[in-house]
Structures are given as C-alpha cells and as structure tokens.
C-alpha cells in the first residue's frame with residue numbers, strides 16, 4: 001500500500017446553453033471575430049440567462065459529479081467553492097450550494113484566487129482527505145463572469161464566459177491522487193487585474209457606478225507577460241522537484257485565458273499537441289471553471305486514462321499562481 005492521497009473520483013460540469021459568438025460581440029463593441037480569434041483563440045463563449053447566480057451553475061456541476069459517482073449529496077463532508085463572482089459578499093457561495101444540493105452534513109467555504117481558484121481549492125480540499133478528517137470533499141470552480149463584465153470595454157468583455165466544474169475528492173492508497181502542488185502569490189500584481197469597487201475600499205455608491213468600477217479591469221499586456229513567464233517557471237519548478245521533465249507529463253491542463261499563453265508554456269516544456277488540452281475556442285475564460293471544464297474536454301476526447309500523470313497550471317488576479325501534479329485515478333464518464 002502506498003501513502004493515502006486525495007484523488008479525484010468524479011467530475012461534473014455545467015455550461016449554460018446560451019452561446020455568444022464573436023460575431024454577436026461585433027454588434028455591441030468595436031471588435032472583430034478575426035481580432036478575437038487571432039489574439040486569444042476564442043471563437044465563442046457560453047453565458048447564463050440574466051439573473052442566474054453562480055450558486056445555481058455550481059450546484060448543477062456538483063449534481064453532475066454526484067450522479068456520475070453514484071452517491072448522494074448527504075455523503076459529502078466538505079464543500080469548497082472557488083469563485084470571484086459569489087452570489088453575494090456573504091454568505092459564502094458554498095453555503096448556498098450546500099442548501100441547493102441538500103448536502104445535509106457538509107460544512108464549507110469559498111476560496112478567492114481568481115483564475116487560480118480551482119487549483120487552490122483542490123489543494124485545500126485535499127488536505128482534509130489526506131489528514132483523514134474527511135473522506136468525501138466536493139471542490140467546485142464556478143464563475144458567472146458576465147455579471148462583472150463591462151460590455152462597453154472591448155479589451156475585457158470579449159475574453160470571458162460563464163461555467164462551472166466540480167470534482168469529488170476521496171482517499172486512495174494505490175499511488176493515484178494529488179502528488180504535489182506549487183502555489184505562489186504576488187500582491188504587487190493587484191493593480192493590473194481587479195474589480196475596483198464593491199468592497200470595503202470603495203463601497204458601492206453612485207460615483208462607483210457612474211465610473212463603471214464594478215467591472216473587471218485589466219492591463220492585458222502586463223498580465224499576459226506575467227502569465228507566460230509564470231506558467232512555464234512554476235510548471236518547471238514542480239516537475240523538477242519531483243525528478244520529472246515535460247516528457248513525463250501525459251496531460252497538461254492549463255487555465256484557459258489565452259491560447260498564446262498556453263502554447264508558450266507548451267513549447268517551453270516541449271509538449272506535443274496531443275498532451276495539451278485546449279478548449280478556449282468554445283468557452284473563453286471561465287475563471288475558476290476552466291480547469292475542470294478542460295478535464296471534461298480531455299475525457300470527452302478520450303485523452304485521460306487512469307494512472308496518467310497530469311499537470312494543472314493557472315495564473316490569475318492577485319497575482320496568484322497555482323500548479324498541481326496528480327496521478328489520475330479514473331472517473332466514471334459516459
């Protein structure tokens with residue numbers, strides 16, 4: 001028997017039905033399908049019906065994971081939700097999901113790490129499984145980014161979409177599960193990507209609304225350069241300290257923010273296309289949901305098998321950087 005590790009034993013996803021194409025955005029901001037495709041790799045994104053909160057899509061993803069695993073919500077011990085678009089400042093979205101799915105014995109909380117949110121929540125959830133405190137932890141990455149997008153700002157509104165993904169973590173002693181993580185924050189990045197108002201710094205007021213401060217603000221080029229460097233540096237770091245190289249990785253699942261960022265990291269690690277998941281064309285950047293959605297894409301394409309070595313990597317507002325190395329344990333997927 002090898003050591004007890006937290007393994008992903010089920011995956012569930014939810015993407016809203018409504019699709020907004022680049023051509024649709026051409027009608028509301030000064031942009032073009034060609035610019036969006038060539039600069040970002042995005043062709044379309046899914047968006048919720050107006051008024052649908054994060055807890056609803058998070059719960060749908062959670063229920064999909066529970067159904068595939070064949071267990072009830074009442075078996076879940078802990079719910080960790082990664083999101084930057086909680087339904088409200090409080091209570092935590094995890095509480096709203098707990099109520100929605102009927103996870104009667106679970107406690108829970110939210111993790112705020114933007115695009116790295118899923119890697120952070122996964123790592124946090126895993127600690128409770130490895131320590132034997134819990135045996136079934138639900139980790140969700142969900143965001144309704146369209147609720148904080150300024151559709152008069154072409155530099156941000158074309159980039160994001162809505163979506164949710166959930167995994168169940170359970171103990172395994174067969175060598176599969178989470179092997180290592182390497183996370184990092186750099187708070188000097190706060191000025192380059194944020195939503196300025198609505199918190200204690202700038203509580204909501206007529207002025208904050210008039211100045212459009214309740215939306216995502218980004219200095220794209222700065223974030224781009226940081227992300228390109230950090231994806232590759234942090235991925236190399238976690239591989240190196242586990243005596244591995246890029247060739248040992250079976251699947252690289254990167255946060256989907258820009259196809260050029262993913263491909264830069266791919267090339268630095270010397271990975272062929274067959275080992276890299278890319279679905280940004282369909283979903284855009286769904287923030288905390290991109291990694292579980294990408295795992296779903298890999299499973300749909302039959303590119304993820306039990307025993308394979310998987311590297312997750314993300315960079316997000318903060319700045320936050322997250323990498324997780326895991327040996328895939330296999331999940332029910334039909």
Ligand SMILES: CC(C)(COP(=O)(O)OP(=O)(O)OC[C@H]1O[C@@H](n2cnc3c(N)ncnc32)[C@H](O)[C@@H]1OP(=O)(O)O)[C@@H](O)C(=O)NCCC(=O)NCCS
Nearest residue numbers: 031032035039115154155158220221223224257258315316
């Ligand atoms: C946002 C991003 C796609 C912009 O791409 P870029 O190649 O850096 O483009 P720039 O910001 O240099 O802008 C180039 C030009 O395109 C214009 N432009 C920006 N958005 C546009 C749009 N949607 N349509 C058409 N033109 C656009 C700019 O105004 C600029 O015009 P100018 O040269 O006349 O000033 C890119 O910087 C990026 O992906 N950044 C990281 C995003 C990210 O990862 N965010 C989430 C956190 S992980």
